[in-house]
Amino acid sequence: MELSHFKIGHEGREVFWNAEHFEPFLFFFTFIALVIFAYGLYRRWLIWSAIGKAEPEDRKSNWKVRLKNLVIDGLLQRKVLQDRYPGIMHALIFFGFLLLFFGAAFDATEFHVAEPLGFAFLTGKFYLFFSFLMDLAGLAILVGVFMALDRRYLSKPDRLGYRGKPDNTPDDAIALLLIAGIVITGFFIEALRIAVTWQQTPWEVWSFVGWTLASALNGISEPTARALHKGMWWVHTFLALGFIAYIPFSRLLHMITTPANYYMATLRPTGTIEPIRDFENAESFGVGTIEEFTWKQLFDSDACTRCGRCQEGCPAYLTGKPLSPKKLIQDIKTYWLEKAPAAIQAKKEELRAKMAAGEETDKCAKVLAFLDKIDQAIDKYVPARPETGEKALVGEVISLDELWACTNCMYCMENCSAAIEHVPKIIGMRQYKVLMEADFAPELQLTYRNMENNSNPWGVGSHLRGEWAKDLGIKTLAEDPNVEYLFYVGCAGSFDDRGKKVSIAFAKILQAAGVSFGILGSEEGCCGDSAMRGGNEYLYQSLAQANIEVMNGYGVKKILTICPHGYNALKKDYPHFGGNYEVYHHTEFIAKLISERKIKLKKSVADYVTYHDSCFLGRYNDIYDEPRKVLKAVPGLQLLEMERNLAKSFCCGAGGARMWMEEHGERINDARAKQAIETGAQTIAVGCPFCLTMMSDGLKTHGKDETMNALDIAEIVWKAMDLEEEKPPVDVCKT
Amino acid sequence: MNIIACVKQVPDTEAQIKVKADGSGIDEGGIKWVMNPYDEFGVEEALRLKEKFGGEVTIVCLGPARAMETIRTALAMGADKGIHIDDPALYEADSYATAEALAAAIKGLPYDIIFCGQRAIDDDSGQVGSILAELLGIPVVTMVTKLEVEGNSAKATRPIEGAQLVISTSLPCVITATKGLNEPRYASLPGIMKAKKKPVDIKNAAALGVSGASKAKVVKFVPPPARPPGKIICADDTPEGKAAELVKLLREEAKVI
Ligand code: SF4
Ligand code: SF4
Helix, strand or coil: CCCCCCCCCCCCCCCCCCCHHHHHHHHHHHHHHHHHHHHHHHHHHHHHHHHCECCCCCCCCCHHHHHHHHHHHHHCCHHHHCCHHHHHHHHHHHHHHHHHHHHHHHHHHHHHHHHHHCCCCCCHHHHHHHHHHHHHHHHHHHHHHHHHHHHHHHHCCHHHEECCEECCCHHHHHHHHHHHHHHHHHHHHHHHHHHHHCCCCHHHHHCHHHHHHHHHCCCCCHHHHHHHHHHHHHHHHHHHHHHHHHHHHCHHHHHHHHHHHHHHCCCCCCCCCCCCCCCCCCCCCCCCCHHHCEHHHHHHHHHCCCCCCCHHHCHHHHCCCCCCHHHHHHHHHHHHHHHHHHHHHHHHHHHHHHHHCCCCCCHHHHHHHHHHHHHHHHHHHCCCCCCCCCCCCECCCECHHHHHHCCCCCHHHHHCCCCCCHHHHHHHHHHHHHHHCCCCCHHHHHHHHHHHHHCCCCCCCHHHCCHHHCCCCCCECCCCCCCCEEEECHHHHHHCHHHHHHHHHHHHHHHHCCCCEEECHHHCCCCCHHHHHCCCHHHHHHHHHHHHHHHHHCCCCEEEECCHHHHHHHHHHHHHHCCCCEEEEHHHHHHHHHHCCCCCCCCCCCCEEEECCCCCCHHHHCCCHHHHHHHHCCCCCEEECCCCCHHHCCCCCCCCCHHHCCCCCCCHHHHHHHHHHHCCCCEEEECCHHHHHHHHHHHHHCCCCCCCEEEEHHHHHHHHHCCCCCCCCCCHHHC | CEEEEEECEEECCCCCCEECCCCCCEECCCCCEEECHHHHHHHHHHHHHHHHHCCEEEEEEECCHHHHHHHHHHHHHCCCEEEEECCHHHCCCCHHHHHHHHHHHHHCCCCCEEEEECCCCCCCCCCHHHHHHHHHCCCEEEEECEEEEECCEEEEEEEECCEEEEEEEECCEEEEECCCCCCCCCCCHHHHHHHCCCCEEEECHHHHCCCCCCCCCCCCCCCCCCCCCCCCCCCCCCHHHHHHHHHHHHHHCCCCC
């Protein structure tokens, strides 16, 4: 082949060099690879849709936002890159592949469209740049693959396994080696071509990897090079096509499912749980069998890449509980894969029956019927997997210890690189245990009875709810419904001795700032968060409705809370039931009072303070800055950060109804208190009464309750305002 | 097996009890009503027997209209049907009149075993179970913490001072339940929903053929005196001095030793 039309100034290369007659074969094999790919995807779709039930949540509308999520997280890898080493590793492979993919597309366009039409564009400077970029991309992929091999087989971080046992599958190695193989053979093809043509094409030095490799092949005879090139060309082609065909049957499927999952990711406020709507007529509640998951929930687990980001910060996992969010998702997936053959069979029967009865006449059904035929043909040759014995989803596939260990801290969902929604699945299964089987921890049963009878988890008489405010001159809404803000105190602030101090501090701050507010007193009820997150949706809704009735009765519009759980429920969940309010957490509100100069912080309270991000403030509601701003406004206060903070904060252990349950083994609050102690701070500042209890208890465990303390931000601020003389403890015998 | 569980609706243990100004009773405003906890043990045991031997559990309850909620609670736990004795003539019934009404309601029913709570936590009289057994002419074992039913007899364990007493009895009999017998179940949601549709017979005194006449009459309700504040012993700083002062106070002021 002459190279006359390539010369300096018109640099370029012949696309099918030394492979002139391969093209029809290439088309043929590509077609086969694509058919296998499509069939694999269809098969997968059949499984999700055959097993899962309809998805009640809208996953389609608002396409602009969805597309944005897809671009930012899927294409630009925002979430993936939040983790340095694995992020870079994945980005090298991903972007490298993307470039090579577009490169191949360019090549194809050049050869099939541009050149025949006479406007070849892969020439000149652009060609040089293109060559350089393609080699760079290949190199990046190789570096990424080596990083991945190192992680998986040498450095083996815990998150790529479960309790020190790597969860590697042959598929992991195959995928990585396929990728490496494609790139390496690609480089060799390039090098062999350059080894033959380099004298005519000195610009190929821009294909710097191929050029270097070609120099290493120096002295190879042209016929040998050409023969080797031909062989290598086919190896490369088959690897690449094999890769495409392999996608739906391997972990590579995440190339499709993960971006799709980003597109379909919930757009509702973090942590929203789809309320059960029809208690009267529903046959079953919650998720007791795999079929009670929605198809999207099953699809989710096919988007999981086993990256382990979720596991790395799961407080349950890190304190030795059997729960790992990654394992949970993977166990669900393994289970539905086991169920798949039977489910597909059933789905086909159903379709056949429908078609026989003439019920399904739309196009979709026809396509399905066609695919069904393919399937039947293939089923003849591929024996069905033997069905394993029946296992219960809840209790066996997912053990009860796993199910109940979750604190609903939202670490997993917030940090997942595939937009997987773990928490709703966990709550769904809890709903099944609580609502359907009424089989759950006795201590939690007691809590729920207390909430039923006295509208608080401790079971203290509900008439005592307003007692804490007795001597503070705070009006109830019954006395004055015209106040601007309702201070919704919540159960901890009303009944727990430690929590009451926080309510008092906040109320005094409000009074000093001249804020018009009132409380509901004994008309207030439990917000229901612990019921909802513990699976007792029925109790939760009855509590929510009772509160909404009272608050709407007074025409409440703005609400202040000191408890992030109440804050979250009132703000984001009550609208489901007709409670629409403007809700502020006290840290937000205090920050506002400070910036408006309504209160002044004059006195120093503690020198070194570390702030513990509550899950329901931080990850659930994105309130990270306000509490820190408030703390920094305290004179002389220096804020020390724990390593796990902000969106990666470590839960205190109280969320998800865990506050009311026994904890066995290492306690989450102790682990967190230890992290706080390690900062060297004297005070752990919190914005949640449950975190307050948990951190105080943790300090006691570590014998630090004498030298350190846990304080709510409201308490710190009230002290710093210096409006009340601190009374030294009274010696009763001296008075 | 035909099992009957008698239940009473009482104020929640944490409820604020206010005596009416005229001392005629308690002010019911704002009170949360619940099933008497001891009756709950009875209902639970009834359900466990039903699960073991098959049969039916009937709930019998005396009380005003609000008591229906308590019957539904027992039905939600898994009982099959209820009898609600609702008659103003019986609202002030003493233990005897109550037992008489219950006996009248139960008489016409087939039964192998009858459960009552060992006492109700509101009036604490603890007599209804025994009187009921007497009126029906069957044996009673009170304060039962363990029950084993076999064929036509039952072995019931009850605590006595420092020991356990195991009592054998023939069926039918009355068992009064106390803490330790079991852990009452939490009602499932389908249970709650189904309970709404289970049959409950409402009967008045006339239908039962009882007069409702009490043998005992409450003269007056008086709230307990407010608890006096605690005392801190300061007299002497030495442990011995404090102990001496404590003994003196216990003897002279509190008059307990
Ligand atoms: S919500 Fe928190 S505790 Fe629950 S699985 Fe996720 S990371 Fe673990
Ligand atoms: S659930 Fe998400 S974060 Fe966890 S392993 Fe799977 S992809 Fe990674």
